[in-house]
Amino acid sequence: MRLPTRRGGRGSACGCRGCRARRSCPSAAGPCRSKGCSAGRRTLVAPEPPAARRRPSGRAGRFHLRKRSESPWGTLVILPESAARMPAGPSAPAAPPGSNYTGSMSALTRRQVISGAAAVAAAAAPPAARPNIILVMADDQGWGDTGYNGHPVLQTPNLDAMARSGLRFDRFYSGAPVCSPTRGSCLTGRHPFRYGIFFANAGGPGDASDYALEDREATIAEILRPLGYRTGHFGKWHLGDFEGPKKASPADAGFDEWFSTVRKVPTVDPSPAEYWENGKPVTVKLAGDDSEIIMDRALRFVDGAVRAARPFLAVIWFHSPHLPVFATPEYLARYTGHAEARRRYWGAITALDAQVGRLRTELRLLGAADNTMLWYASDNGPEGDSESEFFPGAAGGLRGRKTSLFEGGIRVPGLLEWPAVIRAPRRVRSVCSTSDYLPTVLDALGVKPDVLRPLDGVSLLPLIRGGNDPRGKALAFETSRVTRGSPRLALLEGRWKLLTNLNADPDMLFDIESDESETRNLAAEQPETVRRMRAALTDWRRSCDNSRNGIEEVTYRIHPREAVELKMNVAVPAGAGPHPAILCLHGGGWSMGSRHSFSKMIAEFAAHGFLAASAQYRLAPAFRYPVQLEDVAAAIRFLRKHARTKEIALLGASAGAHLALLAAFSGKERVRAVIDISGPTDLRDWRMTESAERSLRQATGKTSDALVEDLLGVAGRSHPSVTAASPVARVRPGLPPVLIFQWKEDQAVSADQAHRLVGALARAGVTHEAIWFEGRGHALNGPGAGRIVPETVRFLRGL
Numbered sequence: 003m004r005l006p007t008r009r010g011g012r013g014s015a016c017g018c019r020g021c022r023a024r025r026s027c028p029s030a031a032g033p034c035r036s037k038g039c040s041a042g043r044r045t046l047v048a049p050e051p052p053a054a055r056r057r058p059s060g061r062a063g064r065f066h067l068r069k070r071s072e073s074p075w076g077t078l079v080i081l082p083e084s085a086a087r088m089p090a091g092p093s094a095p096a097a098p099p100g101s102n103y104t105g106s107m108s109a110l111t112r113r114q115v116i117s118g119a120a121a122v123a124a125a126a127a128p129p130a131a132r133p134n135i136i137l138v139m140a141d142d143q144g145w146g147d148t149g150y151n152g153h154p155v156l157q158t159p160n161l162d163a164m165a166r167s168g169l170r171f172d173r174f175y176s177g178a179p180v181c182s183p184t185r186g187s188c189l190t191g192r193h194p195f196r197y198g199i200f201f202a203n204a205g206g207p208g209d210a211s212d213y214a215l216e217d218r219e220a221t222i223a224e225i226l227r228p229l230g231y232r233t234g235h236f237g238k239w240h241l242g243d244f245e246g247p248k249k250a251s252p253a254d255a256g257f258d259e260w261f262s263t264v265r266k267v268p269t270v271d272p273s274p275a276e277y278w279e280n281g282k283p284v285t286v287k288l289a290g291d292d293s294e295i296i297m298d299r300a301l302r303f304v305d306g307a308v309r310a311a312r313p314f315l316a317v318i319w320f321h322s323p324h325l326p327v328f329a330t331p332e333y334l335a336r337y338t339g340h341a342e343a344r345r346r347y348w349g350a351i352t353a354l355d356a357q358v359g360r361l362r363t364e365l366r367l368l369g370a371a372d373n374t375m376l377w378y379a380s381d382n383g384p385e386g387d388s389e390s391e392f393f394p395g396a397a398g399g400l401r402g403r404k405t406s407l408f409e410g411g412i413r414v415p416g417l418l419e420w421p422a423v424i425r426a427p428r429r430v431r432s433v434c435s436t437s438d439y440l441p442t443v444l445d446a447l448g449v450k451p452d453v454l455r456p457l458d459g460v461s462l463l464p465l466i467r468g469g470n471d472p473r474g475k476a477l478a479f480e481t482s483r484v485t486r487g488s489p490r491l492a493l494l495e496g497r498w499k500l501l502t503n504l505n506a507d508p509d510m511l512f513d514i515e516s517d518e519s520e521t522r523n524l525a526a527e528q529p530e531t532v533r534r535m536r537a538a539l540t541d542w543r544r545s546c547d548n549s550r551n552g553i554e555e556v557t558y559r560i561h562p563r564e565a566v567e568l569k570m571n572v573a574v575p576a577g578a579g580p581h582p583a584i585l586c587l588h589g590g591g592w593s594m595g596s597r598h599s600f601s602k603m604i605a606e607f608a609a610h611g612f613l614a615a616s617a618q619y620r621l622a623p624a625f626r627y628p629v630q631l632e633d634v635a636a637a638i639r640f641l642r643k644h645a646r647t648k649e650i651a652l653l654g655a656s657a658g659a660h661l662a663l664l665a666a667f668s669g670k671e672r673v674r675a676v677i678d679i680s681g682p683t684d685l686r687d688w689r690m691t692e693s694a695e696r697s698l699r700q701a702t703g704k705t706s707d708a709l710v711e712d713l714l715g716v717a718g719r720s721h722p723s724v725t726a727a728s729p730v731a732r733v734r735p736g737l738p739p740v741l742i743f744q745w746k747e748d749q750a751v752s753a754d755q756a757h758r759l760v761g762a763l764a765r766a767g768v769t770h771e772a773i774w775f776e777g778r779g780h781a782l783n784g785p786g787a788g789r790i791v792p793e794t795v796r797f798l799r800g801l
Contacts, residue, residue, distance in 0.1 A: 132229065132313040133420065134374040135222075135443055136304075136361070137188060140354060141181065141238060141266070141324035144384030145413050146398025147351055153396055156348050157336060160359035164378060164417045169466065170429045173514075174416025175494070176382045177436045179405050179481050182213060182240045184381040184436055185319065189221040189241075189255065191440030191451075191459040193478065196549035200482045203240050203265060207276065211264065214242030214250035218552075220455070222440045223256030223315055229447065232312045234259040234303040237296045237319035238266065244278050253281055257317070261299040267292060267321055269350045270328035291330050293320050293350075297357040301364050308368045318361075322350040323395070325385060329353060347394040362419075372421045375443070379436060380414035387486060401520040406486040407479055407501055408520055423466060432471040433494050438462050453644050454572050456545075456556055476535075478542045493539050498528075500535040504543070509536070544598075552608065553601055558617065558640040559633060568633055570617035570640075571597055573608035582649040582674075582798070583641050586616040587634065589656025589680075589781050591709040593622045594702070599655075599782065606791045612798075613645050619661070623712035627727055630713075631665050638671040651798055653677035655781040656751065660685075663729035663759075666738050675801060677794055679743045680751045680781050683759040684730045685710055686719050694749040733762040739769035741797045743790055745779035771797060 145151060149158045150165040177187025180202040183194035194200070197219050203211040215221075223233040235252040239262040242250025252260035261284075263276045269292045277284040279299075288295050300318045307314035329349025336352060337345040358378065365371035383403045384395020395403070402408025416434060418424070437459030444451055445461035460473050476495040489501040489510065497515040509532050511525040525532050545555045552573055559568040575581055584607050588595040600616035607614035619633040638650055651674050654662030659681025666676035682688040690698065690706045698704060704712075707719075714723045725731050740763055744756035756772060763770040773793055775786035782790070 131373075132231070133422070133446060134304075134307075134313055134370060135226070135231075135315045136318065136374060136376045137316070137439060138318045138320070138358065138361070138376070138378045139185075139188070140320050140322060140351070140378075140380045140415075142382065142385050142395060142404060143323060143351060143380035143415060144395040144397045144403070145400055145410065145415060146396030147323070147380075147384065148415050151398050151415065153398075155337070155340070155344075156396075157352050158355040160355045160362065161378065161415070161417065164358070164362070164376070164419055165427075167421075167427055168376075168417060168419035168424050170427070171416030171418070171434050172429055172431050173433050174379060174414060175412045175433065175435045175477065175479075176380065176414045178479065179382050179407055179411035179485075181238075181324075181381050183481075185239075185241055186215055186219075187435070187437045187459070188317075188439055189215070189223070190219050191222075191437050191457040192219070192549075193437065193458045193480070193546060195480050195543075195546040196458075198550055199241070203242075205265065207273075210246060211240075211243050211248045211250075214248040215255060216250075217254070220452075221255045222443060223252075223317075225256075225440075225444070225449070226313075226315050226447075227256055227258070229449070230313060232259070232303070232307045232310070232314040233257045234300070234314065235317045235319075236261050236300040236303070237317075238263055238321050238324075239319070240265060244281075251278070251281070259303055261296070263321070266324050266326075268326045268328055269293070269322045269324070269353075270330055272321075291333075291353045293322050293354040293357045296320060297360055301360065304361075304364065304370070305368065308370050319381075320354050320357075322354045323347050341391045341394075343392050344394040371419075374420065375446070376419040377439065378415065378417040381436075383411040383414065399519055402488055403486060405481070405484045407481060407488040407490070407492040408486075409499075409514070409518060411486070411488070412479065412492075418466065420466065428468075430465060432465060433473055433477055433496070434462055434465075435459060435477055437477075442466070453556055454574060455554055476538060478539060480543065480546070491539055491543070493535050493542075495535060495538075498531060498535065500532060500539070502536060502539065504536065504540060511535075548601065551601070552605060559636045561620075566620060568618055568620070568636070569597070570615045570637060571601060571604060572613065572615045573604040574613050574645075575608045575611050577611070579613070580645060580647040581611060581613040582651070583613040583615065583645050583647050584651050584653055584677075584794075584798075585634075585637055585641060586614065587619065587652070587654040587658030587662050588616065589654070589658045590621075591698075591702075591704075592627075592630065592657045592661075592713040593709065595621075595657070603782065603791060607795070610791070610795045612795075613641070613647065615641060622709075623715075626715045627713050627723075630661050631668065631670075634661055634665040635671045638665075638673065649674050651675040651677065653679070653794065654681060655679040656681060660729065663740075664727065664732065666740075667729060667732040667734075673738055675739045675741065675798060677741045677743070677797075678756075678759065679790065680745065680748055680779075681729070681755070682751050683728065683755045685714075685724050685728045688751065688755060691749045691752070730758050730762045733759075733766050733768065735766045735768065737763075737766070737768045739797075739801060740771075741794060742770065742772040743775065743793075744772065745775045745777065745784050745786075747776075747778040748780050748784075749778060750780045 146153055147156060148161050149156060150162045177184040178194055182202045183199045186194040186197065186199045197216045199213040203213055227233055233256055235257040239252060242248050243264055244251045252262050259280060261277060261279045267273065267276045272288050272292045274284040274286060274288045277288065296318065300316055304314060304316055327346050327350045329346050330353065333349030333353045334345050337348050365374055383397055384393065385404050386393025386395065389396055397403055397410030400410035400413055402410035404411055441451060441457050441459045441461040442463055445463040451457055460475065465471065476493050479492040481490055489503045489507065491502050491504060493500045497513050499512045499514050501510040509525045510523050511528055511532055512520045513524060548555055548571060554572050555569055556572055557567055558570050586600040586604060588597055588599050597616040597618045604614035604616055617637040619630045641650055642648060652662040652666050659678040662676050663678055663681060663683065666673050688706065695705055698706065711717050714727055716723050742756050742759060744753055746753050760770065760772050775784060777785045779785055779787060
């Protein structure tokens with residue numbers, strides 16, 4: 003069924019709502035009979051959308067051998083040795099320069115996240131109060147390409163009206179300086195480098211996309227559907243193909259109804275071969291302005307949802323004013339006397355603006371405007387190296403353009419209307435972003451995001467309701483390929499903006515509040531600010547690398563008085579949870595070490611079906627024992643709450659094993675088992691070999707005696723505190739099972755320490771097992787270390 007595309011969209015002979023919305027006239031029993039009325043040509047009934055098709059996650063069926071167990075630890079998955087670290091598959095994106103992307107596929111799937119959202123649906127706002135959500139976006143529209151931002155010629159009366167009635171964001175940023183990554187940020191609330199969309203998908207008809215939105219990413223559509231929302235996408239998709247190896251269609255991302263293209267199309271008379279509708283190629287001719295064609299379908303969807311009394315999510319992504327840009331005669335005529343390229347560009351934007359007007363009018367006629375969040379933005383800055391006759395897009399005096407991380411490449415028009423909440427117009431100077439859409443909508447619905455899958459966006463709801471700046475964290479950017487002279491990374495922190503490549507290249511620091519055109523580099527004058535922001539960007543970049551490898555960095559405890567934020571890395575297996583969990587504690591003599599040393603191991607545990615985490619803890623000598631055990635207990639409680647599992651095992655290496663044993667033996671937080679890898683078990687008599695002591699002194703200037711003193715705050719090994727902090731002194735009947743790994747010639751922790759623990763456990767009747775490795779080794783390194791994960795899995799499955 004073909005909808006009229008040329009008549010009624012700009013008004014009609016009778017003026018009835020049917021003419022504007024292309025529906026049967028609501029004021030009569032049948033279609034409007036007024037002469038020339040487009041709605042009178044036929045009664046248009048929106049068909050029920052087909053069930054959204056889901057592509058396989060790519061994880062099921064990977065391992066062919068499964069053994070069942072009655073253990074609460076679930077199903078044992080036996081991996082071939084080569085699968086311990088899964089390589090990138092044929093659809094895995096190539097990593098940008100400087101990244102640590104390995105293509106590991108152990109990750110949370112969308113379906114798991116959606117089940118979490120559905121579980122809290124009862125706590126969300128009642129259906130009558132749930133706002134409709136509309137995300138409108140232009141393609142390559144610059145900051146200065148609106149009337150309300152001061153363009154001297156361009157006519158955008160409807161965007162101007164939105165700016166006068168709602169929130170006008172003066173520092174609104176696209177998630178990236180190019181198309182596809184920004185679109186991913188709109189749907190996920192996460193930076194696109196977390197899921198491997200590094201740049202805009204290129205190519206023409208028939209070419210495969212470079213990147214596809216991964217199935218493990220939860221989209222706003224998938225989260226809202228279980229809450230009763232109808233979901234629709236209309237216009238440019240650009241997040242994967244609709245068939246083939248890079249398939250990632252709107253249906254795969256949770257949209258019930260869609261009329262979309264894989265890539266750009268001309269902005270007048272687009273080819274129907276580029277459009278698909280609900281999983282099938284469009285075969286009817288598409289004539290006229292492309293923005294109007296898109297809005298035709300979007301209004302049909304909106305009308306159907308309102309008439310069905312269903313809240314809705316409509317994502318409307320126009321192609322205008324992206325090249326190849328054209329305008330119909332009606333809009334070209336508005337810019338007579340200007341160069342042809344300018345007439346086309348401005349005409350296309352004014353035509354888009356008219357469709358925004360149609361949408362706003364229809365919402366009012368349907369009585370849906372009051373409780374609809376209507377967002378508007380652009381996906382990046384204007385095309386071209388500079389504003390010219392051939393590239394008329396305006397950055398509004400800002401430095402840089404599309405592909406650049408200077409302001410002109412990422413600061414875009416940003417508007418929000420929501421009459422039920424925004425009673426008076428306001429201009430907002432706070433830093434806001436397309437990544438903020440998802441957390442803001444969830445906040446409005448009373449749905450808490452999954453803390454095991456951190457977002458880069460923040461909720462703007464407090465700001466929307468009239469509060470202060472809600473962004474409690476900096477906004478980070480990274481891009482690849484073409485940058486038009488800007489560095490590849492940027493960090494926005496209030497007034498400060500750092501641009502850097504995180505290498506020896508000169509950094510750039512700007513005070514955006516006083517120098518929004520970025521003309522004065524303050525890096526030499528503010529070295530401490532540069533150092534701090536570079537460190538923050540380094541941490542954020544590593545977090546993105548980990549996310550692509552299926553490992554998320556989350557905060558599990560904050561000590562405000564000490565200004566300490568404790569984090570853990572979490573690897574979640576595929577499939578429905580809850581999953582048994584393993585909490586890993588790093589070594590480093592209680593005063594050094596990093597949770598990142600377990601990245602490979604927790605990914606391997608996740609591949610076996612365990613939710614695996616590696617937690618940092620407060621280090622000595624700044625923090626004395628037993629605060630480390632307090633942190634371990636907090637990490638256990640965090641996993642128990644947010645992973646929804648009671649089956650948690652502790653695993654530690656070296657000093658981390660010592661803490662794991664003490665935490666398990668204390669009984670303060672129940673654990674299912676504890677795994678000790680090269681852990682000191684009796685501090686009264688633990689010393690390194692001479693060669694190991696010498697290496698320790700060369701590396702740190704300390705001895706093993708000094709490490710114990712730093713931890714406990716007492717000198718000598720005969721103090722009662724040393725005995726109390728020795729796991730062998732805590733052994734008693736009823737403790738959780740213990741698995742011990744020990745190298746026979748360990749130079750840092752002698753085998754005698756493991757023998758002492760084995761003897762104490764045997765005398766107390768505690769279930770235990772010791773696995774001895776030949777030769778020299780320690781913690782996670784040495785001959786036989788590859789057995790640690792499979793032997794641990796076997797041990798836990800057997801409990």
